[in-house]
Amino acid sequence: MLSKKQIFNKGILAVAPHMFSVIPFGIVCGAIGIELGFSPVLVYAMSIIIFGGASQIVFLQLLSGGASALIAVTSVGVINSRHLLYGAVLSEYLEKLSFVKKLLISYLVVDQGFAESNKFFQKNRNETHLHYHLLGSGGTLWVCWQISTLAGIILGSFVPEELGLKFAVPLTFIAIVVQDIKKLDHVIVMITCGLSSLLFFDAPFKSYIIISPIIALFVAALVLRLKK
């Protein structure tokens, strides 16, 4: 049985490599906000209040493009609705926590933290202090996100656009799913999701980001039925 501290540290170590993507993306996020003409305090506050990379950029782009507040809020909601799926997966491992702890830990659930902690949970179901892994991974991501968006706000236009730092985002997620390309069922689900996301890319409110996982999960259900 691992101690709380050991599991917490494992969580930190599990997401640490993703900082090679999170930090450049955070810098880009901060820089874009300033470039679009928003006040530094406002751009930074989003990293605390929303704490969701892609949705923060989309939100500011929509508002600066003259979209209504309703459209901006709806888009953020749609983009971040994938967290409902993460929550559904994690709930199994967080079941025993008190209601208040569940409320607090939820704030820290983001893509990479979910992915890495979920991998740990699957392999260590019997540990008692599982949620410390999520605290370690989510906490690390939170701190680095705050620092890097701040850096982007300060550096602003010094960040050369030609570097294409946003490309680090798909790369970090490739690193997360790449070992599953050994399994045919997962490959089918991944390709379904990927192709759907391109097909529905122009759907309103960036809804491709939740439409394609839903289609892919239906295909996963079909695959499961065929496997039996």
Place this chain on the structure above:
Amino acid sequence: MTWFTIIIAGIITYFMRMTMVALVDRNLLGERVIAVLAYVPSAVFPAIIFPGIFINDYGTFIEMNDPKIFGAIVAILVGYFSRNVIATIISGLFSYWIIIFLL
């Protein structure tokens, strides 16, 4: 007004994170749903990966000889064989930079 909008967006995002963890009883989900949930990472992340590679900042499809495709292929190969997240990200970024800056 912008501040108010951000706070609403933040509250909605928080609810997305919290609902399934704190408000929904897992026993409400059937066994079949729980089995399907094992596919969530494979069903969600490609929706971030594919557009991040194949669609540019202006929302249009890239050419088939775009350096991002090369970078992604390098990252997949390096990631698969090295099992290392840092190597995956760095190899993808560097191979992309080599093409756009040196060739």
